[in-house]
Amino acid sequence: MAKVKTVFHCQNCGTKYPKWMGQCSGCNEWNTIVEEIVQKEEKREWKQSKISKTVSKPLKIKEIELDNEERVKTNNNELDTVLGGGLVKGSVTLLGGEPGIGKSTLLLQVALKISQKVLYVSGEESQSQIKMRAERLEEVDNSNCLILTETNTQKIFKNIEEIKPEVLIIDSIQTLHTNNIEASPGSISQIRETSAELIKFAKETATPVLLIGHINKEGHIAGPKILEHMVDVVLQFEGDRNHTYRILRSNKNRFGSTSELGIYEMLSDGLREVSNPSEILISKKDDDLSGTAIASTLEGIRPLMIEIQALVSTAVYGTPQRSTTGYNLKRLHMILAVLEKRAGFKLGAKDVFLNVTGGINVDDPAIDLAVVASILSSDKDIAINPNVCFSAEVGLAGEIRPVSKIDQRILEAEKLGYKTFVVSKYNKITSKKHNIKLVLVGKIEEAFATLFA
Numbered sequence: 001m002a003k004v005k006t007v008f009h010c011q012n013c014g015t016k017y018p019k020w021m022g023q024c025s026g027c028n029e030w031n032t033i034v035e036e037i038v039q040k041e042e043k044r045e046w047k048q049s050k051i052s053k054t055v056s057k058p059l060k061i062k063e064i065e066l067d068n069e070e071r072v073k074t075n076n077n078e079l080d081t082v083l084g085g086g087l088v089k090g091s092v093t094l095l096g097g098e099p100g101i102g103k104s105t106l107l108l109q110v111a112l113k114i115s116q117k118v119l120y121v122s123g124e125e126s127q128s129q130i131k132m133r134a135e136r137l138e139e140v141d142n143s144n145c146l147i148l149t150e151t152n153t154q155k156i157f158k159n160i161e162e163i164k165p166e167v168l169i170i171d172s173i174q175t176l177h178t179n180n181i182e183a184s185p186g187s188i189s190q191i192r193e194t195s196a197e198l199i200k201f202a203k204e205t206a207t208p209v210l211l212i213g214h215i216n217k218e219g220h221i222a223g224p225k226i227l228e229h230m231v232d233v234v235l236q237f238e239g240d241r242n243h244t245y246r247i248l249r250s251n252k253n254r255f256g257s258t259s260e261l262g263i264y265e266m267l268s269d270g271l272r273e274v275s276n277p278s279e280i281l282i283s284k285k286d287d288d289l290s291g292t293a294i295a296s297t298l299e300g301i302r303p304l305m306i307e308i309q310a311l312v313s314t315a316v317y318g319t320p321q322r323s324t325t326g327y328n329l330k331r332l333h334m335i336l337a338v339l340e341k342r343a344g345f346k347l348g349a350k351d352v353f354l355n356v357t358g359g360i361n362v363d364d365p366a367i368d369l370a371v372v373a374s375i376l377s378s379d380k381d382i383a384i385n386p387n388v389c390f391s392a393e394v395g396l397a398g399e400i401r402p403v404s405k406i407d408q409r410i411l412e413a414e415k416l417g418y419k420t421f422v423v424s425k426y427n428k429i430t431s432k433k434h435n436i437k438l439v440l441v442g443k444i445e446e447a448f449a450t451l452f453a
Contacts, residue, residue, distance in 0.1 A: 084256020
């Protein structure tokens, strides 16, 4: 009997070692090196009878002809927006997220609504379970969606040759295994090998492939980090168990922007697209309360109206507390120091709590002025007019700095019915025909006098 050869792989970066080591020299991570069986390399073609014999040649950059990327519409506006207009033919998209967040539901909805022939391959659920979910989504009449429960890639490719799908969905990549290597499903080598086979299939047949990926306890997609480098698009599906809203972000996109955002609401009959995110980011209330301000922010090219809530109270135990939810704590410390030093507001001995409603994290500096307004409103216990919106950055000298794409922010606020928009007087506003009152301020004192005069 031949001796079994083994090699040690780093689970994080994929670096190989002849023996076990505590720390990986490639990525400097500890306890990520595991042992796997090595087997003689076999043919990796997804279709054994099809072997490419063409040889690529270098071209001068001016001789390269640009081809228009043909995209496949998913009929899911939020997903199409995040992808940059739809699925590019031959692209491989990886969707990651926590267990139970709605990854399978999202892609099943796409498979049931898309007009192309789809093969949905599941290695985690039976066909009857998927049928029950489809009935809950009320989308069981689509004859273009075919369901296959299989984990062996060779058997999957045999079905693909017969069916010839136009879109392939894999749920999930960690459950697949190939006969080319001896390793358990979910191991580094299996994930790397099965992904390589699917990528080769996608490129040779110009078929869009969607992969679902599990995440580990650190929040990263499980498996080797090289998996994220191999695919064309990496999407992250985020959400809070205590909220019904889900956010779809693009961490990597070779065919579009990585700053786009998609918002969904998880309901009993599936995921509902939220076309107007301001409806979930601004709380409904009957009375005007102090400590709240509306800010205009941008996610990619989409303007959003968000609500900033602040609570300022006297420090009971002597040492003031600073706490934020959805906002950078260090930036809050900076703004409080500016208010103390430049504007003369005595907040050093008071507790300050800040919250961005809706359960999202915002790092746009354009919400600085709204943060200042909400803090001063809570400190003075004076409510801000709910029809006022803010969009400006606060500098260390106490000046109100301009922000980018101000016209888009103003148009969104005007469309949602706001009457007043507070911006920096140094902003260059191209359009002069706004049906909203623009208040131009240059310092924090001017903004305070305008709001609380």
